[in-house]
Amino acid sequence: MAEIYKYAKRYRSQVMTALDNNPTTKRTQLQHKFEQVIALMEDNIYECCSEA
Template identity: 80%
Template sequence: MTEIYKYAKRYRNQVTNALECNPTARRTQLQHKFEQVVALVEDNIYECCSEA
């Protein structure tokens, strides 16, 4: 999961742009879902760091 998050964070703009340009992705709102997942993972990372 950490590796996927690193990839998503590194290529966030490219992934977001690709999802915005794809009609199927737009119809299924994948860009919005992608942003939600990234935000959720970021929140969990900060919780883990603050507990350490």
């Protein structure tokens, strides 16, 4: 999961652009869902680091 997060964070702007340019992903609000997943992952990583 951490590797997927690293990839998503590294290519965040390109993924967001691709999702924004696709009519299907716009209808399903996939861009918003992607942002939510990134935010959740950032919160989890922060909690894991702060507990160490």
